Structure formats: C-alpha cells, structure tokens
Amino acid sequence: MARPHPSRRILMIAYHFPPLTGSSGIQRTLQFVRHLPEFGWEPIVLTVHPRAYPNTSPDLLRDIPAHVPVIRAQAFDSARHFALAGRYPACLARPDRWISWLPAALHRGRQLIRTYRPRIIWSTYPIATAHAIGYRLHRASGLPWIADFRDPMAHEGYPEDPATWAAFKRIEEQVFSAAAGVSFTTPGALDFYRDRYPRYPGEPFKLIENGYAEENFAGLDEQAAAKGPLHPGRITLLHSGIVYRNERDPTHLFQALQTLRQQDLIHPDRFILRLRAHHNGDHLRTLIDRYQLQPLVELAPPLPYREALEEMLRADGLLILQAANCNQQIPAKLYEYLRARRPLLGLTDPAGDTARTLKNMGCRHLAPLDRPEQIAPTLLTLLKDMDAGIPTGPDSEVIRRYSRRQLTQTLASWLDNLSEPPETLPPP
Structure with a gap:
C-alpha cells in the first residue's frame, strides 16, 4: 500500500x-x-x-x-x-x-x-x-x-x-x-x-x-409529492423495518384494530396498516387470520434504502413498535421517521428511552405496546388529528438536532x- x-x-x-x-x-x-x-x-x-x-x-x-x-x-x-x-x-x-x-x-x-x-x-x-x-x-x-x-x-x-x-x-x-x-x-x-x-x-x-442523513433524502421530498399518497383515499400507517417477534410484536395492536373494526370505528376503505420488511411473515399472517384483519393489514417485502425513505414520505403516518425488554434501546428508524415529518404513533413502554425520546421530540400519540385498551383510543385520536389537519410532529429545530x-x-x-x-x- x-x-x-x-x-x-x-x-x-x-x-x-x-x-x-x-x-x-x-x-x-x-x-x-x-x-x-x-x-x-x-x-x-x-x-x-x-x-x-x-x-x-x-x-x-x-x-x-x-x-x-x-x-x-x-x-x-x-x-x-x-x-x-x-x-x-x-x-x-x-x-x-x-x-x-x-x-x-x-x-x-x-x-x-x-x-x-x-x-x-x-x-x-x-x-x-x-x-x-x-x-x-x-x-x-x-x-x-x-x-x-x-x-x-x-x-x-x-x-x-x-x-x-x-x-x-x-x-x-x-x-x-x-x-x-x-x-x-x-x-x-x-x-x-x-x-x-x-x-x-x-x-x-x-x-x-x-x-438521519439529510443527503439521503435529496430529491425525495419532490418525488414523493409528485407520486402522492400510497393509498389515495385511505390513511396508510406504515411500519418500515423488521418486525421482531419478541421486541416488536404487533399482537396487541392487532387486537386493538379488531376491536375498533367490530365497533365500526375503523374501516378498510379508510385505513390500512402496512408492515414493510416484516421478517416474520408466517407469524404475522397467522395473527392477521386470527384477528380477521386481512382488509386492514398489508405485508410488504423489503425495499432498497432510498425507496424505503421515499415510502416514508408518502405514508400518511408512521408506526414505532418497541417492547419493554428494549427500554435501553431506540430504533434507529425513528430518526428517519423524524426527518420524514409524518405523524407518528409510538407503541412502547412509557418508562423506556424510546418513549422519552418521542416525548422530547413533541410526539403526543403514545401508548404501551402491550395494552390494546390504550392503543385503540390513541390510534383513533391520531387519525382524528390527521383528518383535522392538526400538527402532530416536531418542529424543524428539533429535527435538525438529530x-x-x-x-x-x-x-x-x-x-x-x-x-x-x-x-x-x-x-x-
């Protein structure tokens, strides 16, 4: 050399x-x-x-x-x-x-x-x-x-x-x-x-x-705006990244979705949850069948990195899942979510670092990952705020900090x- x-x-x-x-x-x-x-x-x-x-x-x-x-x-x-x-x-x-x-x-x-x-x-x-x-x-x-x-x-x-x-x-x-x-x-x-x-x-x-790296988003805001929403006419809540079976188990979220659907508070023609790069497909499909959520939940394979970022920008809302056994960890994806400037739903232990960081970022829609009775009203509040155009995310100064x-x-x-x-x- x-x-x-x-x-x-x-x-x-x-x-x-x-x-x-x-x-x-x-x-x-x-x-x-x-x-x-x-x-x-x-x-x-x-x-x-x-x-x-x-x-x-x-x-x-x-x-x-x-x-x-x-x-x-x-x-x-x-x-x-x-x-x-x-x-x-x-x-x-x-x-x-x-x-x-x-x-x-x-x-x-x-x-x-x-x-x-x-x-x-x-x-x-x-x-x-x-x-x-x-x-x-x-x-x-x-x-x-x-x-x-x-x-x-x-x-x-x-x-x-x-x-x-x-x-x-x-x-x-x-x-x-x-x-x-x-x-x-x-x-x-x-x-x-x-x-x-x-x-x-x-x-x-x-x-x-x-x-997040600002250069990774170069040109993507314009591309996302030109393509428009992922599902026009329906609110798309996106989880971008691996859904681990123990650390990010969506079982209680699925229970909350089933309850909301049975109470006629959420409709497949108005809402869809997309789990991108889900990893545990067989387990998730079993849960979807168990809670009869086929019209409400969509499983999707991984995307190249910049395409995944663009998808975040096109989503109506973004989902964080983090169990209490990861209280000293924060999903790295959270920071790219932050830069995407989309409304956030955080399902995580209130005592953990993920919840504290989301609160410090100004995110209000938080519920424990293992409490379907709290997830359901929190999700409904997020959807109502989005329909009403109420700002739900952090300001630009908070975003630049990361x-x-x-x-x-x-x-x-x-x-x-x-x-x-x-x-x-x-x-x-």
Whole structure:
C-alpha cells in the first residue's frame, strides 16, 4: 500500500457496512465515515468480506466516499458456511457467528496501523467480535480505543445461552478496562453502564445518538409529492423495518384494530396498516387470520434504502413498535421517521428511552405496546388529528438536532480530546 501523508486518521472497525442490507445499523458507521473528514478526521474502515452478510445490495456502496480506504477481511457466517444439516459447533458462534472474522481482521488491522498510522481505533457493537478486534489492536499498538455500543451487551436474559453470555461479559469487561472512551446511543444504556462500572476512571462516557442523513433524502421530498399518497383515499400507517417477534410484536395492536373494526370505528376503505420488511411473515399472517384483519393489514417485502425513505414520505403516518425488554434501546428508524415529518404513533413502554425520546421530540400519540385498551383510543385520536389537519410532529429545530452531520461533529470533538499523537506505534 502507498503510505498516505500524516494526518488525523481513525481506524473504524464495523461489521455493519455496505453492501450489507436490511440493517439500520449500517447508517451509523457510514455517516460517520462520510462526515468525519469535514471535521479533520480521515477514516479507514476495517469490515468483513461480503460473503459474511446474509443479504447484500449495491445501492449504498455509492455513498462510501471514494477517498476512504475500505478493507474487507476474510470472514464467514458460521450458521451458513460451517453448518451440516443446520447444525454447527457452538464454539464457532461465541461471541457471535462471525468469530472467524477475528484472525484475518487482526492481521489486516496491524497492516493498516503500520501503513496509515491512525491516532485512534473505534469499534462498534453489535457485532461483539468487532470489540474483540478493537481490544486486541489497541493492546498491540498502544493506540487509544473507543468502543461504541449501539445496544447493551450482556444484560439480564440476553444472551440466553450462558456460555455466550459469559463471552459477551468478558469482552465487555475488556472494554471497560482498556477503552479510552465508550459511546452509547441512548441515555438508558449510558446510565446502565455507569452503574455497572462505577469505578471506570475519568469521564469517558459519551451519548451520541443515532440520527438521519439529510443527503439521503435529496430529491425525495419532490418525488414523493409528485407520486402522492400510497393509498389515495385511505390513511396508510406504515411500519418500515423488521418486525421482531419478541421486541416488536404487533399482537396487541392487532387486537386493538379488531376491536375498533367490530365497533365500526375503523374501516378498510379508510385505513390500512402496512408492515414493510416484516421478517416474520408466517407469524404475522397467522395473527392477521386470527384477528380477521386481512382488509386492514398489508405485508410488504423489503425495499432498497432510498425507496424505503421515499415510502416514508408518502405514508400518511408512521408506526414505532418497541417492547419493554428494549427500554435501553431506540430504533434507529425513528430518526428517519423524524426527518420524514409524518405523524407518528409510538407503541412502547412509557418508562423506556424510546418513549422519552418521542416525548422530547413533541410526539403526543403514545401508548404501551402491550395494552390494546390504550392503543385503540390513541390510534383513533391520531387519525382524528390527521383528518383535522392538526400538527402532530416536531418542529424543524428539533429535527435538525438529530442530523448525522451534527452528531458526527460531536464525535469529532470527542476524538480531538481523546486522541494524542502516536508515540508507541510499531515500526513501519
């Protein structure tokens, strides 16, 4: 490799990166990579070979800046590449199914450190193996290391397998014994770890929430306006993204819809719920049949990223589902919903970070995900407000606060404080 000119460089270790598709976590790393150069930092990305991804699409590859080195280390998915008759050794899935990424990533990471001489290492979870790589490269190079947590790691009931839980906890303890800084996407996760590791030296905890990228919406407002509503004459409530069976179970929403239909308060010719990229199709179809909602609920397959954004803009309202077992998490999709400026229905635990964030954004139509008796009147109120043209969303200043560019500036300022010129790098 040709040796670049000295600069402030950051080695970024991330599993979720284009051409992976179907994960909102891609955007966090991708947008940091796009905006960090504006604030004086040059990223180098260490990720996996695309074969390790379950689904790929080229549509986000064009968003990677041409000047950013992207190194794809050898990696496999144990469940797909090492399984016989659907089974594979448990050791090939601890801490996760991409543990095969570790040796190649360490080899390539050392090469990158010698060649590019970055000032700092950054890794993001999930996947847990990314933090294992970050820890080892930090130990080998002496460079300061930031560990980014998009979700909490080892917590009560997760992971369910005790040996996997122990592997997660071991990596987590490595983070809090060695990292120069630890970032979180939600206040609840930050508070959780501050309580778990109260003796962690200094003040290295940082809240850097997820957000939306304004450039991803370029031209889409006009396209959506030209195409018009998704279902002219009917209000379309859209859930864009995976409907997880445990974390985003719509059973109680379906119960509420059945009750409203039986009471003649909601009509298929005036309303439809679209679940896009639903993931658990068989389970959802069973629920639709059980509650006799065939005219009211529509299941739709995934869309390319920009098409999904355009669909949000064309929807009449947008739906957030988040169970109480995810109270320290916020769906990354929420921030793109925010930018879409559509009315929001939030079905989530009032005590969780998702509900608090929605309230802070000015969203009023909230109900617990597991309370159909509260979901029904909340949905009716939203529909009435929409019919009456009553504003139901946040103002422009709140929306701008969550732009990825502004959040990247927060990261860059933190990097300035945490990084020092390298003095202990291995020889080139």
